[in-house]
Amino acid sequence: MMMKEESIFLINIDKIIEEKAGKKAKYVPGLLRRYLKRIVHQDELNEFLIESKDKVGVDFLEACMGFLDVKVDVFGKENLPKEGCFTFVSNHPLGGVDGVALGYILGSYYDGNVRYLVNDLLMNLHGLAPLCIPINKTGKQSKDFPKIVEQGFSSPNNIIMFPAGICSRRHNGIIKDIDWKKTFVTKSVETRRDVVPLHFEGQNSNWFYNLANICDNLGLKINVAMLYLADEMMKNRHQTFKLTIGKPIPWETFDKSKTPHDWAQYVKDIVYKL
Secondary structure: OOOOHHHOOOOOHHHHHHHHHHHHHHHOOHHHHHHHHHHOOHHHHHHHHHHOOOOOOHHHHHHHHHHHOOEEEEEOHHHOOOOOOEEEEEOOOOOOHHHHHHHHHHHHHOOOOEEEEEEHHHHHOOOOHHHEEEEOOOHHHHHHHHHHHHHHHHOOOEEEEOOOOOOOEEEOOEEEOOOOOOHHHHHHHHOOOEEEEEEEEOOOOHHHHHHHHHHHHHOOOOOHHHHHHHHHHHHOOOOEEEEEEOOOEOHHHOOOOOOHHHHHHHHHHHHHHO
C-alpha cells in the first residue's frame, strides 16, 4: 500500500524545538537551528525516508544498506541455528550502522523473524517499526517495561539485543562496551532460549568518543553524544565491516554459579574474543 508523504515520519528540527522550548523557541538562534539540521542530516535523511516510504521490515533495512553503501563480511555463518528461537547479543560500536546491518543479515536469514528491543523513539520509523519491540525505561512506559520485555521473549521471534544499552565508549585507547545489562540472561533462561554471541567490528570518530567521555565524566543526564549518531552514521558510509558469529551458548549454562550480571559480562567477554 502506498503511503502519503505527509503521513510518514520526517525529521523536523524546527518542530522539535517548538515542542520542547514552547514560547521560548523564538529565542533559539537561526545559527543553532541550522547547525542542528546539519549534524542530524535532516535533508538527506528525509529524502531517503520519502524514497523508501513503501518499504517495511527487512526490505527497509536493505534500502538502508543501499543508502549507506555499506557491506559486511560475515564470518561464522555456519553457527547460525536453523530451528528454534534465539537471543542474539552484540557489542554496539557504532550506534547506527551496526544495528541496521545486524537486522538486515539476521532478518534475511530468518525470513524476517527477528525483533529488536529498542528505544521506543525508533517506532516513529514506519519501515523499521514491524521489527521493533519498543522499550523505554523512563517516562510513561517505564511501569510497562517488564511486561513488554516478557512479551518479546515469549514470542516466536528471534530477539536482537545490544545489552550495553548505549554505543561503545573509548577508555585508555580501547573501544569497548560498558557493562552489559543482565536482562538477556534472565529472560533467555526463563524462555529457554540459547544465546548467540555476535561481534561487530567498527568504530566512530575520535570526536564522538571524546564528546561521549566528557558527557559521561560530567554526569550529564541527557545523552548529548546521541545527537551526533546520525552524523557518525553518515561518516561510516561506503565502508565494509566485519561481523563474527559465535557458537550458540545453551541457556542451561547460566546457572546459579554466577549472578545474572556476572553471566552477562561472561558473554560480553566471549563476544570480544570472537
